[in-house]
Amino acid sequence: MQTKRLMNIFLFITTFCLFLLIYIWYNSYIFNHNPLSEQINKKIKDKTNRLKNLSFYNYKITHNFPIIISDKLKNNEFGRTIYSKNKDIIIYLNKNRFKENSDYMINSVLPHEYAHAVMFYLQDFSNENGSHTKKWQKICENLEGKGCNRFVNNNDIIIEKTNLF
Ligand SMILES: [Zn+2]
Structure with missing residues (x-):
């Protein structure tokens, strides 16, 4: 039971970081391919x-x-x-x-x-x-x-x- 909980937390953190990374990449891509705001x-x-x-x-x-x-x-x-x-x-x-x-x-x-x-x-x-x-x-x-x-x-x-x- 304890292991499963840890596993879930781990999965949650990994997914969160992945989305964060994609978000940063995306913003950087948008900035680089567009004129200034x-x-x-x-x-x-x-x-x-x-x-x-x-x-x-x-x-x-x-x-x-x-x-x-x-x-x-x-x-x-x-x-x-x-x-x-x-x-x-x-x-x-x-x-x-x-x-x-x-x-x-x-x-x-x-x-x-x-x-x-x-x-x-x-x-x-x-x-x-x-x-x-x-x-x-x-x-x-x-x-x-x-x-x-x-x-x-x-x-x-x-x-x-x-x-x-
Ligand atoms: Zn100068």
Whole structure:
């Protein structure tokens, strides 16, 4: 009798774990095969408008920097700003990193990259400390960024990017 009870408990736990696993797989599959949710897209749009207003207020910049949500960035890369051969300035955000923390992506990574875009726009291509100069930091802070630390290891600025994207 006791053995049977244990057996049932064991079966219950195994079944539960199996369903949990399937549920996690399913969610991950859905995330990977769909664009970001409307809610997150709206947050990105609102933040972008805020950044645009701040860069106008501080630097009189009215330019729209395209922001592209991409799943082609390296997995450990949160964002990347490029200055292309035909002088386009484009901000890429790693779609996969939105999975675990969308607020970090929107409030830290996006303003951080936006500050790089402003630097490019102002024709400042200084690459001191991976382009995280004091001027970049000031811009990042003026854009209300939460990730304006100059000495974090960021490999996120590329001039004349290859055809990766
Ligand atoms: Zn950076």
